[in-house]
Amino acid sequence: MAENNNSSTSWQQSAAQKRAAVHALIPDAWRISQVPATEERLNIAGDYIRQLLSIRETEITETEATDILAKTTSGAWTAREVALAFCHRAAIGHQLVACLHEIFFDAAMAEAERLDEYFAKHEKPIGPLHGLPVSLKDQFHVKGVETTMGYVGWIGTFQGKSDTAKEKVFESELVRELKELGAVLFCKTTLAQAVFTFEPLNNIWGYTYSPLNRRLLAGGSSSGEAALIAMRGSPLGIGTDYAGSIRVPASLNGLYGLRPSSGRLPYQGAANSNDGHSIMSSVLGPMSTSVGALRVMVQAILSQQPWLHDPLVVEMPWRAEDHISRRKLSFGILRQDTEVAPHPAISRAVNLVIAAIEAMGHEVVQWKPPLHAEMYQLKNEISACDGGHNIHGDLRLSGEPPVSRIPMTFGTEPKEPMNAMEIAALHIRKREYQKEYMEYWNSTAKVTSSGRPVDAFISPLIPFTGMRPGWNRFTVNSSVVNVLDYAACAFPVTVADKTVDVMDTGYKPRSERDAYNIAMYDAELYDGAPVGLQLVGRRLQEEKVLALTELVADGLAEMRC
């Protein structure tokens, strides 16, 4: 049973002790004497952090993941040198923007040395991820390390339970596979409380800000991953996505992030909120600075045959089909799916993507899907099906308060949970929505020039340009993909530009939510903020989604030249 751990200590004290314990794991040489004031230095990801590193460390940490692998798997770079550089940069990054829940640099260095010894002896890499540092959202259990998932009450326990014999011993299936593949795990990253909100906030570390603009938030719930990778403190991280938790922070920090369909990658043995509530499933996926990095990670995990170790993974190896050459592709374009009008930079991003697609000789059609409003409603009902018993139970372990939108969704007390018939009705509604939506997708064969249904659709993830502290009633557009269980990839398109992205002052808000989104707008504040979109494929089409996202990214890069 769940127990209140250490009832004589307040949750504030426990959280402070935890922060201090993590901080103590940063070597003295890597401590920074002061953090610049926010207003003085909004962006600490680039030049600011570079001056605290050697040129060599900067070179290594600013190398894209697949290029790192080219070096580490050929012996050009040692795993040790690479790991050391990323540990150093992550340590500094965390001091600038709190983004780490757990630090295990010593274990990482020991592992890197073991890899180097292996390479020296066998003259080949141990696996396809040989020597690649990989960061993990703090839901994955790593031997020797705690998992708090942002709950104060989980400190010193295994998922809130004491004396399970699993504390700091049990490993998630993904972690076992990453180690087999030669990855060097070195830290676990912050997340939003209960892995539930998009606002990156929990009672251990508070907010996770965006390192690109510390007046804005990193987004969530995979907030620490996005912040860390944006600072180049990690070349590649693993997040999770229940309603947009990989894609939204990736988008807000100028990164790529894949939300695979459920059953593709192994969630076995990871911590989660609402475990067993299976109408919609949280999935894990990679976040990085290139599509190539995401592909390498998915391919590597699938090479481990995760379906032999996770009963929910389908036996589907990486499928190396050619999805893009020798034919004209069609993309559905969805500019807006609620009454909330996107900020100007997001609409401009959509226009840029259309131009890039058309410049490559491919086609765009309007995406006019059914049921988005119904699916947002359904997602809310599904999320709340247990009346908040799970989340309130974990909060009560320490007495810490719910934060961000959790009180709005779950109140301050657990409510009556749904019963078996109500849950079955949600399953059926979801299936019926999925069916209607897939038939809409099929029907687009009538509007494309090829006579085939669209290959993917592209849409905003959020209608706002940056996430502002204190403004947590924002609208998001990502969770439709989760209800549908489609594969989707967030990708960066542009950055907000105050001189170009001017709000239409004559616009009449269509609802309170629309007005809220307009009120969030601050051209000055948002100037320079990354703007991303998502590319969405059908269920389990991860390969195709990555191929098409890469195509669009290449098209955008071509346009910028």
Added chain:
Amino acid sequence: MAENNNSSTSWQQSAAQKRAAVHALIPDAWRISQVPATEERLNIAGDYIRQLLSIRETEITETEATDILAKTTSGAWTAREVALAFCHRAAIGHQLVACLHEIFFDAAMAEAERLDEYFAKHEKPIGPLHGLPVSLKDQFHVKGVETTMGYVGWIGTFQGKSDTAKEKVFESELVRELKELGAVLFCKTTLAQAVFTFEPLNNIWGYTYSPLNRRLLAGGSSSGEAALIAMRGSPLGIGTDYAGSIRVPASLNGLYGLRPSSGRLPYQGAANSNDGHSIMSSVLGPMSTSVGALRVMVQAILSQQPWLHDPLVVEMPWRAEDHISRRKLSFGILRQDTEVAPHPAISRAVNLVIAAIEAMGHEVVQWKPPLHAEMYQLKNEISACDGGHNIHGDLRLSGEPPVSRIPMTFGTEPKEPMNAMEIAALHIRKREYQKEYMEYWNSTAKVTSSGRPVDAFISPLIPFTGMRPGWNRFTVNSSVVNVLDYAACAFPVTVADKTVDVMDTGYKPRSERDAYNIAMYDAELYDGAPVGLQLVGRRLQEEKVLALTELVADGLAEMRC
């Protein structure tokens, strides 16, 4: 909302009217004047039914499904002649052993004629199932035909609801695909009440007996399919399997029956009990007289890309890998998984299979899996999670009583349903059992000579030789596969032989259930009853399971030569 249809009529009257309406669809020329007394003629499947058919009709109907397709897709046989022969034989069969819920011979003949016209015009078949008659368990909606699923209260409605505009119009996705493929649908078959029990009994048609021995039952819940195919009134049928409902009746009637993993074949738009209760899923699968027939059906359905029309189907086309040649295979052998000792013929069947496998140069190892007892318990809890609200609701539409084991499981009144947390706990327990089981499977690499895990395991489906009316407290061994969601195929091995299959009179029953199973034994009654087993592969390994079942079947045939 569900409504009591026609409250002025008793359920007995409604059922009698339904029986009469179905009987009226049998052409006069096909009516038989009398059914022989059971004791006089136990087996009516072979010689008895043949004397009521022409030699040509017998030739056609006793041709195996893939051989029929060789004729119909090459134009050697017309679809019309084939359809007519099967309609005739099914009509006679139904009069001998009640096995049909719906008859639509006229629509079948019209479709067959359309296919013949297509062939005449295009000189090629319309699809891979061109002209193959296919029967369906009465869960699949076919245009122009009712679906009662054995519920009196569903007569004249759509799944118990009136004025839905779907009555006799809506079609299940499978049905749409079968029509596209060129199959000729001609009848729907009986099932056990609520698709829930293994005892083949509902309030419309009563028991479905085995046509091979009318003192025994056909098994369930896909009882009509098994009886009809055993009489050669259909070359291939589609059943469903939640806990063994394809495999148990297939086994009791000397047939092959595939239980695919969930998500492989399209259940979209089929009627079911407990729809939306998704911890364990009912799946559909083919039943026939050969493995080849099952394979053709699975391949044909997958060629329709069901994942584009059923959101729960995974994008996994037929995988044409070679699973058997050029290596030594290993099979786990499970003789018994509860305290209930199998009847002698079943143990002999296991020995025959071992001998066949070893004679082919392959290997058997003992299958010593964990958790079978726990999984039987879990399956019972999952089945009852709604407290019987769904089943009692459908029974109350007409006032008909629950039959067979339904009152034992659900009482006569709905009980308190489980809540969201209890349901989540069942999901977690299931996943944990699946995980432990798959790791056991992986661990068999240590005991095989190849150093690879076993390729499949083989086990009994039931510990008894035949199902006797009135003896419904029998034990079954099939549902572990459903909890694990593994692919499995029932296959015939031998027939019971009273001179060989002698019960050990010194055996001391280990429990009440064990004693019950022994008490069921009657060597005289069971003489000649088919005895089957199942071959079980991992999740979604339908191709491999079919290949290995065919290998074992060929090995058994070789031994009999």
